[in-house]
Amino acid sequence: MKKDFVEGAKAATPIILGYIPVGIAYGMLAKATGLTFFKALSFSLFVYTGAGQMAAVTMLAQNAAYVTIVFTVFILNLRHIIMSTCIMEKMEKTSLPIRLLLSFWITDEVFAVSMTDKKINKLTPAFLAGLSLFCYLFWNVGSALGILFSSVLPSVVSKSLGVSLYAMFIGLLVPNMKKSIRLLYVVVLSMIVNWGLNQFLSSSLSILISTLGCALIGMCFISKEDLQ
Structure with missing residues (x-):
């Protein structure tokens, strides 16, 4: 169990490198809107x-x-229902209280690592705990x-820091897409569908529909070998 926890913590490294600058960007924005330190940080602690x-x-x-x-916020995070379901399906033998607790810390990036990291032979509660807790x-x-340092850093810095999360997420996906052209097709299709829907629907609803729809399409032609 301890070994799995440590491995999960190590797997969190690329996510952490993206979370720190984006977290700084959020903190600067929250402070600029007039929130106190406690109120601004409470969003990160309890909403995450x-x-x-x-x-x-x-x-x-x-x-x-x-x-x-x-x-x-509820609409923006509907996709987490899908991600939590996929991850918890791999831990059917884990008790319900543990699964409910771990589900709070699942994010887009934690989901990506949990589902695509080839070093994970079997997703365990200890590994997921190490991964998600360090990200949190x-x-x-x-x-x-x-x-704390919002008054020191200029606003242009916060805007540039926000880009790092997208760069990190791309870095997590590209190595896996290079190994399977079919997975690449699904990702590209998801991007196109999301862009099209975003012209008429909200961004959160567009992400939810494109994720579900393209995942269902991918199930029709992606074999188990592509995911191993």
Whole structure:
């Protein structure tokens, strides 16, 4: 168990490198909207969703109703239902309380590593705990740094830091796509469908529909060998 936890912590390294700068960007934005240190950091501690946090603090600055904020964050994170279901399916023998606890820390990046890392022979609760807890810890470290040093760093820095998360996520996907042309097709198709839907629907709903739809399409022609 200890070995799996350590391996999970090591696997979190590329995610951490992306989370710290993006967390700083969030912290700077939260501070700029007038939130206190405790309130701004509470979003990272108890909500823990980059896009959702950014949207929430922006809406708070615009004096949006709390119900509207909660509903918006809920819609933005509907995709986590899909990701949690996929990951927890691999841990059927794990007790329900443990699975419920671990599901809180599942993010896009944790999901990507858990489902694509070839070094993982079997996804265990200890590995997922090491992976997700270290990501969670450093997301909060980045948030705290952004809140504390928001007055020192110019706004252009926060905007540039936000790009690092996308670069990190691409870095996680590319090595796996290079090994399977079929997986590459699914990713490209998801991008195209999401872009098209985004012209008419909200970004969160577009992501949800394109993810589900293209995943179902991928199931029809992706073999087990492509995923191993």
